[in-house]
Amino acid sequence: MAVTEQNLPSPSQERPIGFGRLKRKEDARFIRGKGNYLDDIRLPGMVHGVMLRSPYAHAKIVSIDTSKALAHPGVAAVITAKDLETLGLAWMPTISYDTQAVLAGDKVRFQGQEVAFVIATDEYVARDALPLIDVEYEPLPAIVNARKALDPDAPLIRDDKEGQTDNLASPLWEAGDEEATDRVFAEADVVVKRDIIYPRCHPAPLETCGMIADFNPKTGQLDIYNGNQAPHAHRTVYAHVAGLAEHMIRIRCNDIGGGFGNKVPIYPGYVCAIAGSIVAGVPVKWIEDRSENLMSTGFARDYVMSAEMCAKDGRITGLRVDVIADHGAFDSTAQPTKFPAGFFHIVCGSYDLQASHVKVKAVYTNKAPGGVAYRCSFRITEAVYLVERMVNALALEMGVDQVELRMRSFIAPEQFPYETTTGWTYDSGNYATTMKVAMDMAGYEDLLSEQAEKRAKGELMGIGVSFFTEGVGAGPRKHMDILGLAMNDGADLRVHPSGKAVVSISAQTQGQGHETTFAQIVAEELGIPPENVEVRHGDTDKSPYGLGTYGSRSTPVSGAAVAVVSRKVRDKARQIAATMLETRPEDLAWEKGRWYVKGDREKGVLIEEIAERAYSGEPMPTGMEGGLDAQVIYDPPNLTYPYGAYIAVVDIDPETAYVRVRRFIAVDDCGVRINPMIVEGQIHGGLAEGVGIALMEVITFDEEGNCLNGSFMDYLIPTALECPDFELGETVTPCPHHPLGAKGVGESPNVGSPPAIVNAVIDALHKTHGVTHIDMPCSPARVWAAMQGRPEPPQ
Amino acid sequence: MQTPAPCDYERATSVEGAIASLQRVGSSARIIAGGHSLIPMMKLRLATPEHLIDINDLHELSYITDHGTEIRIGALTRHVELLTSELLKSKLPVFADAEEVIADPVVRNRGTIGGSLCQADPAEDLSSVCSALKATVVLKGPDGERTVPLSEFHVGPFMTVVADAEILTEVRIPVKPGAGSAHEKVERRAGDFAIAAASAAVWIDGGTIADAGIALSAVGPKPIEVTRAEELLKGKSPSEELFEQAGQIASEDCMPAADGRGPIDYKRHLAAVLTKRALRRACARALHQEA
């Protein structure tokens, strides 16, 4: 029966067809506890793998004796580096063209490094076997301070690499113009200098990393279940590394309990599970515990930065930054190939600088590998933290209000598209407007009065501002690749005879609501209600090739792909409609869900009727194939540039130095918002992470390289009691090149919030205690030390 | 997830039965009540008891009763019960203060006062609460019962005088007129152990402090009883200056170690601040000047 206008569900605020606050389709299973996460999957004959890890940060491995473990009842196998060598899997490539040990053979290079893999009937038994493995270590001195990693007497960590004579992981990378910057500084009225650290922290998604590998020796098919953010890229790597046929590998991601960049890399546990399954011929499940997650998987940040910023005639004119990046024991940072420091050079910020110069080099240390993760937009979190802290430092020095200095120095609307001093082209923006919206929402003047009154009574209150411009949605083929793979994403749209549709995408959700928002894009473009659009993802057999979800790529890249593919379908529908209405395609006009004859609104056909026609035996337009579907691989023409103005209000107990974030105002401009409810949710979550990073999240080490924050007792994540009731505002400046005008927002809140909070802490303590700098985390002990005039870097 | 090593399990049906099992099995047996100290340690394999004796069915150990000059709390009383007890709120408000900041509401449904005291984590709050209140505990063993004052109960970190075959069954707290008490704590985040905490109890008679109890958590290998400050307060009228002086003594007499929560000087500083604040509130309550 044809769907007619009479029985189409009528769109409403509650159930928009297209953009709007549509409630999520994926909720249905999650609120019932029917999600399908990695540890929920049980396969017949499945065995469990558990990893033995190094207690030492740096040590030679003298011997490994697995005999007692092998003899333990229930243990099927114990794999060491020697076993993997025979398969050519003892080392694996990283995204940064380095190599990483899958299991340590000669040496261990960080505490928690993988040494042996026990496979047993269940996890309890496998863990019983771990202490039965006898490893003899010869401890070596460890390097945990990135600043000391290149000292002449520093122990050499990567003696496995031919020609490596020091701990340099990535040579000096520069952006900007050193000479021009020197000139600008020489002419400046004011210069401030700061050493600013963005400490090591960790994305710590609530679900840890894991994999089930199921190799069928008869067919050669490798089935993998794995929560990972880039399934197609992983499949390509496994094919290369394990010598398996790529088309015989299927990765299914199902439901993922959070990613935040932690589930981008390939981990040794994955390779061991695959190797185990290939050798044993049964499914092998490996799922790490929380301490393994914190101690060995992809951490975030760890940038040791030294910066100067200058001003002339009251405006910011120049910036120079020198960075030592701590990459840990192996370089497994994930960023586009030609960008070893990611997009850090966006550190020029939202300001009309005359010149800037950026230098970044990376070192190895005896710590877990990683660095690019935790909603960082490829190091933009580090960049914005630096520039926004420096702007406030400059404002303090100049005796100018922190908002005022920004307003004077912003890139003006008429200057867009704006080429920055480090080679970025920001395409659009109206910064002052967004900043004013934030100020109005915060009641900025009232806050200043309140602060003054409180100060007179000995109460400490701080107001901190941050304004960010970031670049997301990587990225154009001509500029970027990861491991030689183009950062493009695909979309396949198939409309069935009933008028219902399936759209398959490359993006991989870990909670961002793709099943809803991508259905909304199709709904917006084609008028098919979102409940009739099924979004398929997470299965490499059923989704088009793409580079996955991180760096806020979903909306800018996959979202664009879905819009473009929907328009292709709509165009085809137009041709078919013209045949059905016996007119020419150019005589038709579109209203959501329907092509009609221009000037004769009653004469039209619904998309559902067109779909039915496309599969029927009725004539199609000359030369056109039947069916109603299309395929697209989208190559973004540029990044998108979301921006925002954030204001944090903190209260600090003058005696205990405990910091409470009382209010947080966030005004984001992420262009057109497909589902404002989901956009706001993403912002809330990122702001909470910012509270955590600013106040309590840190991974530190002692001098011997022992990790001091290897559990949730010491890696502290904010609860509902530490997070304020976030206040959100918006401005909408559509992205000029994105088909929907959307920019993406997932990482903006994490980018913009830590500097706002730290600026607020300094603001609270500046006049009363002379504090001009503090490093994160702003724990009570560290804030107190700053109040005593002794701000210390972490670790 | 990390998992415990193999062990045996029995469900105790009486206190005597639990004691008999402890005696029979020996030092590799452990009592388990709330389990929220023991089970995490077992999962991390920092504790590997071979035999667990579950006492959660021993409801006769769960009570908060008013005996006039004494309040008696059964060892199996849960944190949430201590938090919500009207009797404790009116007579010993220090308990509600502490319970609001002990662990989190879900853990408080299971953890017990007996378990907390016997775990003897140097940063655990109820130890300083009971010390400040001059409480005594009742230990029952194969040879009968004995009482031990809190001042003699803790030996060192995670170590108490409870013998292998003994069970802590009750906490007894003296109740005297003119009482006020309070607990102050600073933590890095809700649910965390204290960076430092101070419990204060005062008994005010005719406007002067007749007796005082001040004890600190998390700034020594066991709770620090600041007896020097207690002596200072006796016979004096409450005043800000007095509280400051007591705080100063607290910061001198505590023995903090540097760790992830804070360095030594900050912990000493907190000892002073929190002692002052706890005394201020305790006195205000004794004088009925604060809710």
Added chain:
Amino acid sequence: MELTITINGQPVTRDVEPRQLLVHYIRDTPGLTGTHWGCDTSNCGACVVLMDGQPVKSCTTLAAMAVGHEIETVESLEQDGRLDPIQQGFHELHALHCGFCTPGMLMTTRALLNENPNPTEAEIRTAISGGICRCTGYKNIVAAVRWAAEHQPATTTQEV
């Protein structure tokens, strides 16, 4: 040892080691993988179930300790095809993203509403402070609980 534990009103019998944790006992029961785990140190709350109506961390409870008690998991909330108001509230107010902490949050807040049908924002934040959510920033979870408080019992037929 053979245990029989009442889960969602049904006796579940299995032979397990004494050391088996309640969270694993539940998750090994067909259809009951809604209770999750996320840490090793009883901090994250992903494993929260109700024991005799009170939220407890099932990763910090031995299965053996649950014998003789009523265990309720997230799967018990929907009755005869009708969602519990707390489930509906989470859906209405977008109080979940990845869904991993959600069962623990649902059980904790269900118990809160049972005891305190009209909680303030502060009371809600305190009640859920034993759980961690990495995705939502908690604001919408608080709003969802308020919605459920105002919509007890469920008056709408399920939408999801």
